[in-house]
Amino acid sequence: MIRLIGIAVGLVFSFVALLAFVFGAYAAATDPAEPTAEHEFHLAPRPLHLASDGPFGKWDLQQLQRGYQVYKEVCSACHSLKHVAFRDLAQLGYTEAEVKAAAAEWTVPGIDPNTGETTTRPGTPTDYFPSPYPNDIAARAANNNASPPDLSLITKARHDGGRYVHALITGYRDPATFEVDGKALKMEFPDFETPTGLYFNPYFPNLNIAMPPPLTTDGQVTYADGTKATIEQMSTDVAAFLTWTAEPTLVKRRQTGWPVLGFLIFATGLAWFAKKNVWAAKPKQTETV
């Protein structure tokens, strides 16, 4: 009885699923999905190699310091970094005094100790990086109704992390001449337009981003360590810095992992021999009947 009911229920579900298949197949055959520019002309990030890549990767502290400088002098005009505190900069190799000085270069919201009114004050190491805008509405108002996301976690919040950031900020193109595999965007999609206030960027999912090209000229920042500030250099450095902000414990994590794995492989080897030993004691032929 239960099997008859079962067979009936099974047939019903299968039938409805197959019905959906038939309708779906018919629709797909008669009315194939229109190709879209976002699909055909979106680019995967360009390769990028950072010192922190791979299971043995380490931070390149010089590079992180340069990346911090790019963030401070360029990106911080629009993007906050709210999960990072000034004290964290000590991990980039700055001394205590340098961290204090770096924090003091920033203005953070404060409260007047006498009147209780909100004011601003210089940052201290325990403060977190401030947001350039008082609130989200102000951020949108200043950026064509798009809110610049907080960058602390950006490399973990996008596929391909640092590579994506690097490709994005250097990836602005002219839509009029943009080609992929010899196919021109304007030929394939004559109606494609980049609305005013948006910028064409094939690395961004819908190809039009509200962020103006942040890095426009070589030498836009003057690196304290004398490195030549090409656009490629600045974008790589800031991608490295944002990889660090997303997970300052990244390198420590892997360094912890190696001894743990080593110990486990050793212990599992012992467990293997222990198991062999125990089972060897099991007589191949049993005496009892």
Next chain:
Amino acid sequence: MSFPWARHYEPKAPLMRYLDEKLPLPRLVYNAVGGGYPVPRNLNYMWNFGVLAGFCLVLQIVTGVILAMHYAANAGVAFDSIEHIMRDVNWGWLIRYAHANGAAFFFAVIYLHIFRGFFYGSYKAPREMVWLLGVVIFLLLMATGFMGYVLPWGQMSFWGAKVITGLFGAIPLVGEPIQIWLLGGFAPDNAALNRFFSLHYLLPFVIAGVVILHIWALHIPGSSNPTGVEVKSESDTVPFHPYYTAKDGFGLGVFLILYFLVVFFLPNSLGHPDNYIPANPLSTPALIVPEWYFWPFYAILRAFTTDFILPAKLWGVLAMFASILVWFFLPWLDKSPVRSGHYRPLFRKFFYILVVDVLVLGYCGGSHAEEPYLMISQLATAYYFLHFLVILPIVSMIERPEPLPFSITEAVLGEDKQAALGESGQPAVSGSAN
């Protein structure tokens, strides 16, 4: 109950004898996972996953309790409190990655455990109750995993919660009130987050309780084995300790190597980057997908795209729940007297098709709901239901199984003197099918 030849606990040390008189806990352990529990001597490594599942449960409870010390279940600060754990709490990143990936490994282990059951017919008499309790554990585990994923309150947390609670809205008439009642509002918000945290903390202990019943029920007939032939005599078994403690110990080592490889080197590879974006009710992610371990069921949910008497959405919801509930009926759908797939040539072929079918469903469930994935998941869904509800009952009626060994001993050693002597092949425990 156990086999007549099971060893008895005989404490020698005065302290243990005293304890045995007052609170015979060591005796319980001895009889459950010690020398007092005779186990078939021929179990293969597929029998390791029960113990591993138990380990995962303990791991999740330990790491979870520590996380709860630092986590704040408030929609305003939940996301930030996770980052606080990752950055400021000593070894917080390790605890969090261990818990998040622990859930994934728990599911991987459970799936292997369940498919072991499918192949070796572990669900059949006399172990139906073990199986039923197992399916209950799985349902509880799914609920726990789902609610846990909501807690970080990222984009995928929020939209996942919205989609899954939205399923209740498909129920005719009462659907919408039920959905609002479950969420404590019209959309997931602080009320939902708080109750999910409360339940996420509670359910693992409920699971622990059902696991105890599961193992209790298992210890009545004892474990099955790869031949599916019931234990007949002492030479078929070995004591759990040291034989299977040693084997499980090695299995645990292999598990931990793989687990820590992911925890330390690829901790975000199983998750979705969108969950590092704070929840935003105004911005829908391009792709809303649950964690990988729900993908096969998610594919079944989305496969129903055509209204037929009932709305398509309701079909999807019914089918998704039915796809797990059918497991409850397995002992009565598959009536073949032979348990193990080793001796069932036709069943075995369909078993492997099912494995491929579920993998295909999983792949489609993780993809965009567009062609060709929808068409593939529709075919795979149809096969899934045919497999359990139509093919399995029919195969068990028409199939001619291959000859079974007389006993486990014969299967292992090539001969069993008992069989040669012509002694009755009565199983040591009554009520078995073979």
